[in-house]
Amino acid sequence: MTAYIIRRVWQMVPTMLGVILLVFILFNWVGGDPAYVLAGKISNQEQIDNIRRQLGVDQPAWVQLWIFIKQVLTGDFGASWSTNEKVSNILATRLGPSLTVLVPLLILETIFAIGLALAVAYVRGSLTDRLVMIVCTVGLSISILVYIIVFQYFFAYKLGWFPVQGWGNSFRENLFVFSALPILIALTVSIAPNLRLYRTFFLDEINQDYVRTARAKGLSENRIMWIHVLRNASIPIITHLMAGLPGLLLGAFLIERFFSIPGIGREVILAVERSDFPVIKALTVYVAFATMASNLLADLMYKAADPRVQLK
Amino acid sequence: MIASCLRTVVCASKLVLLTLALAGVAPPSAAAANMDKVIRHVFPAAETGFDPQAISDLYSGTVVQAIFETLLTYDYLARPSKLVPMTAEALPQITDDGKTYTFKIRKGIHFTPDAAFKGEKRELTAADYIYSLQRLIDPKIRSPYAFLVEGKIVGLDEAADAAKKSGKFDYDAKIAGLEAVDRYTLRIRLKQPDYSLSYVLAHEPTSAVAREVVAAYADEGGRIMSNPVGTGAYKLAKWIRSSKIFLEANPDYRGFVWDYKPGAGPEDALIVKEMKGKKMPQVGRIEISIMEEDQARLLAFQSGELDLMNMEGPLAPKVLIGGALTPEMQKKGVKLSRFVDPEISYHYWNLTDPVVGGLSKEKIALRRAMAMAYPVEEEIRVVRNGQAVEAQFPVPPGVVGHDPNYKSSVKYDPAGANALLDKFGYKKGADGFRTLPDGKPLLIRYASRPDSLGRQMDEMWKKTFDSIGIRMEVQKDKFAELLKLEKQCKLMMRSAAWIADYPDADNFMQLLYGKNIHQSNNACAAIPEYDRLYEQSLRMPDSPERNKLYHEMAKIIEAYAPWRLNISRYRNMLVQPRVLGFKKHPILHAEWQYVDVAPGMK
Numbered sequence: 042m043t044a045y046i047i048r049r050v051w052q053m054v055p056t057m058l059g060v061i062l063l064v065f066i067l068f069n070w071v072g073g074d075p076a077y078v079l080a081g082k083i084s085n086q087e088q089i090d091n092i093r094r095q096l097g098v099d100q101p102a103w104v105q106l107w108i109f110i111k112q113v114l115t116g117d118f119g120a121s122w123s124t125n126e127k128v129s130n131i132l133a134t135r136l137g138p139s140l141t142v143l144v145p146l147l148i149l150e151t152i153f154a155i156g157l158a159l160a161v162a163y164v165r166g167s168l169t170d171r172l173v174m175i176v177c178t179v180g181l182s183i184s185i186l187v188y189i190i191v192f193q194y195f196f197a198y199k200l201g202w203f204p205v206q207g208w209g210n211s212f213r214e215n216l217f218v219f220s221a222l223p224i225l226i227a228l229t230v231s232i233a234p235n236l237r238l239y240r241t242f243f244l245d246e247i248n249q250d251y252v253r254t255a256r257a258k259g260l261s262e263n264r265i266m267w268i269h270v271l272r273n274a275s276i277p278i279i280t281h282l283m284a285g286l287p288g289l290l291l292g293a294f295l296i297e298r299f300f301s302i303p304g305i306g307r308e309v310i311l312a313v314e315r316s317d318f319p320v321i322k323a324l325t326v327y328v329a330f331a332t333m334a335s336n337l338l339a340d341l342m343y344k345a346a347d348p349r350v351q352l353k
Numbered sequence: 354m355i356a357s358c359l360r361t362v363v364c365a366s367k368l369v370l371l372t373l374a375l376a377g378v379a380p381p382s383a384a385a386a387n388m389d390k391v392i393r394h395v396f397p398a399a400e401t402g403f404d405p406q407a408i409s410d411l412y413s414g415t416v417v418q419a420i421f422e423t424l425l426t427y428d429y430l431a432r433p434s435k436l437v438p439m440t441a442e443a444l445p446q447i448t449d450d451g452k453t454y455t456f457k458i459r460k461g462i463h464f465t466p467d468a469a470f471k472g473e474k475r476e477l478t479a480a481d482y483i484y485s486l487q488r489l490i491d492p493k494i495r496s497p498y499a500f501l502v503e504g505k506i507v508g509l510d511e512a513a514d515a516a517k518k519s520g521k522f523d524y525d526a527k528i529a530g531l532e533a534v535d536r537y538t539l540r541i542r543l544k545q546p547d548y549s550l551s552y553v554l555a556h557e558p559t560s561a562v563a564r565e566v567v568a569a570y571a572d573e574g575g576r577i578m579s580n581p582v583g584t585g586a587y588k589l590a591k592w593i594r595s596s597k598i599f600l601e602a603n604p605d606y607r608g609f610v611w612d613y614k615p616g617a618g619p620e621d622a623l624i625v626k627e628m629k630g631k632k633m634p635q636v637g638r639i640e641i642s643i644m645e646e647d648q649a650r651l652l653a654f655q656s657g658e659l660d661l662m663n664m665e666g667p668l669a670p671k672v673l674i675g676g677a678l679t680p681e682m683q684k685k686g687v688k689l690s691r692f693v694d695p696e697i698s699y700h701y702w703n704l705t706d707p708v709v710g711g712l713s714k715e716k717i718a719l720r721r722a723m724a725m726a727y728p729v730e731e732e733i734r735v736v737r738n739g740q741a742v743e744a745q746f747p748v749p750p751g752v753v754g755h756d757p758n759y760k761s762s763v764k765y766d767p768a769g770a771n772a773l774l775d776k777f778g779y780k781k782g783a784d785g786f787r788t789l790p791d792g793k794p795l796l797i798r799y800a801s802r803p804d805s806l807g808r809q810m811d812e813m814w815k816k817t818f819d820s821i822g823i824r825m826e827v828q829k830d831k832f833a834e835l836l837k838l839e840k841q842c843k844l845m846m847r848s849a850a851w852i853a854d855y856p857d858a859d860n861f862m863q864l865l866y867g868k869n870i871h872q873s874n875n876a877c878a879a880i881p882e883y884d885r886l887y888e889q890s891l892r893m894p895d896s897p898e899r900n901k902l903y904h905e906m907a908k909i910i911e912a913y914a915p916w917r918l919n920i921s922r923y924r925n926m927l928v929q930p931r932v933l934g935f936k937k938h939p940i941l942h943a944e945w946q947y948v949d950v951a952p953g954m955k
Contacts, residue, residue, distance in 0.1 A: 072831075072833075073830075073832070073833030073837070074833055075833055077833050078832065078836060079495070081500075082497070082500075083873040084499075085871065085872050088495065088499060091495060091517075095493075095495060095574070120573065123401055124401045124578060124594070125407075125576055125578050126578070126579070126594065190648055193649065193652060198655065198656050204658065206642070206644060206652075208596060208597065298645050299646045301596060307595060307596075308595065311595060316831070
């Protein structure tokens with residue numbers, strides 16, 4: 042196991058180098074020169090050159106790339122080009138609000154999607170199953186933007202059940218008052234595709250011989266579904282869940298913008314709008330690292346879920 | 354004996370202060386500002402920070418205006434904008450034919466108490482303004498507003514040059530043009546006469562910053578983006594970046610009594626009735642939310658979560674019918690503060706471009722034809738939702754030098770445009786598109802941003818060019834890249850806008866000055882007649898003679914057509930009924946210190 046983990050961590054090095062190179066090339070290719078924006082309304086070439094010198098974008102490409110690599114190694118990405126705020130501080134202060142919305146969402150979405158998927162898989166082919174699938178298909182076809190606009194208008198503005206937007210000072214207030222509607226919207230949007238996917242996983246298992254054997258042995262349907270089927274379907278579910286984990290670092294762009302949540306999603310959009318390369322660099326590297334780490338974690342969890350899995 | 358008397362006086366003073374404190378009597382401003390009174394404002398875009406000399410975005414500038422103070426400001430109600438003293442005792446004494454400005458600073462103005470002052474009360478002095486003006490040109494700070502002082506003040510550019518060589522700006526070195534005659538007297542000497550300097554000194558980048566605060570809190574770039582300490586009516590209480598900004602009334606602020614003269618119209622009379630004689634500021638707390646999405650802002654305002662909100666163009670049809678509020682909004686008592694912004698938008702052609710540039714007759718004819726074929730009225734109706742007016746004069750309303758009676762000779766006339774092109778040899782081929790007089794293909798590249806407004810403008814211009822048989826291609830690029838190409842005179846044509854930094858015609862007329870190519874002259878126009886008149890205007894104060902020059906310059910713009918002057922947008926500020934005395938100022942960003950909140954109203 043230890044040897045496996047070491048090998049996988051070692052394999053992350055070339056992947057990370059590839060990410061660094063890709064981000065660097067992409068930003069320099071399409072990112073635009075930030076000096077012209079930072080210079081203000083009236084500026085001359087000397088002032089623009091001064092800004093480029095201070096930002097380090099006047100350096101040869103290989104020097105800039107080496108600085109980027111050093112930043113990844115030290116975890117110090119410097120300060121934002123537009124606000125001068127430390128990138129580490131940006132990430133530290135914005136991650137909390139994003140996680141306040143996304144962690145409960147992930148938990149609720151997983152519980153609801155698995156529970157409902159098991160239920161409809163159990164009554165597969167019935168009218169209920171078909172109705173749920175139709176609702177899911179319709180739900181999937183509607184953009185999240187529509188959900189946000191409609192829910193914000195009716196539930197917050199018209200009915201007054203939630204605040205239209207905002208963010209408070211206490212965790213409790215943020216979770217139960219300001220995050221409630223964003224979570225409800227995100228849950229409505231995400232539950233349909235997950236339910237359909239998990240239902241497929243469960244249907245694959247329900248048709249297996251071991252389920253027939255369990256029934257023949259007289260086990261209750263509850264036990265068969267919740268213990269045997271769920272456990273055997275857990276590997277693709279874990280894969281799916283783990284693939285979504287790095288997304289927590291990126292926040293929820295639209296939800297955060299519409300509900301004025303000071304999360305990392307809004308910061309990503311701001312950084313792109315302002316060509317704020319230090320922030321973009323840091324986020325890309327962290328997400329890449331989180332993706333690799335969650336993949337490794339998923340592989341380790343396969344082993345825990347199914348002892349037949351061999352880690353090589 | 355004397356020492357004993359002094360001791361007695363000091364003791365007595367302390368006793369009086371203690372008694373006042375125990376009796377709950379506070380300085381005038383603290384007594385005026387009621388901490389239960391809150392104004393909830395919204396910005397549609399995130400701020401960047403609160404260093405007056407380092408920021409350039411409108412929203413950071415709004416907060417800066419509430420925290421810091423300039424020498425001069427504007428009368429709250431007077432229209433067009435009228436300069437009045439802020440920390441200065443009076444308007445400056447201008448001598449030496451507009452080359453020397455002398456300010457007397459009011460005594461007894463103090464910075465908000467801060468640890469940087471080590472427990473001492475810190476009084477505002479002339480040296481603070483000298484320091485702040487120097488910061489504008491310090492290369493380390495890379496101020497976006499360096500142009501406000503660059504090339505103007507005697508010795509200041511030389512100090513900046515020395516800083517570039519040494520790597521450090523010497524704030525202690527004497528600068529001939531910036532002199533603290535005594536603790537409260539500031540003298541500024543200019544290289545050339547400049548009658549717009551008073552306006553510059555009412556602009557927030559020239560606000561006074563204390564050197565000790567910069568020394569205590571400056572980041573690597575020498576900026577104090579998150580530690581603003583000023584002498585203004587408010588102080589920063591809490592800041593959640595890009596999300597919330599909380600301001601509180603500055604307890605050390607000197608305060609003032611609301612006494613402004615109303616202009617014509619019932620709006621001003623009501624404001625005076627609501628506010629006259631009140632000690633200001635009345636509002637103790639300002640809560641600013643940053644909400645980028647239109648729907649979220651509007652719903653938050655309609656549900657009473659916001660008190661003040663600027664209506665952006667796309668939102669206008671939801672609450673405005675023509676120029677008035679919908680009956681539903683009127684029923685709620687919502688007020689509208691509306692005026693034409695001191696800005697212009699224009700379409701420019703690059704005068705150094707081989708296809709559309711140059712001052713030959715056929716090139717001028719080509720540009721004029723494009724200008725004549727552009728339907729400004731349609732843009733106002735379709736793209737701007739009726740929230741703009743056609744600009745007739747390069748100097749917009751609300752700016753000194755604006756002439757409301759001036760009518761541009763450039764009119765929408767596609768038939769005339771076609772006739773003009775025919776006359777100058779731009780012949781139509783079999784495909785219906787014109788060629789250059791020498792028979793080579795004629796293709797116009799219109800540059801725009803990849804956003805919704807950019808796409809709408811592409812469509813407007815495509816329609817325009819189709820109407821005169823000119824082939825058009827859209828050049829899409831990111832904003833930063835467009836700016837770069839523009840500064841390098843590498844774009845053929847683009848739409849641009851300019852909002853007043855200060856309300857003087859010079860701020861607009863400089864946009865076509867030949868020496869400003871690669872800076873603000875994005876048409877890269879060098880028209881000798883225009884330049885000559887512009888240089889003449891620089892040496893003149895606001896006067897009928899100077900306005901006459903501006904008229905001649907406007908005619909030159911119409912004749913040579915480096916621009917198609919386009920529109921000026923309306924500013925629509927929505928105000929909840931509980932907010933008293935609000936009138937949006939065309940130049941000032943922050944009006945919180947001039948308003949009140951009705952008790953008990955939600």
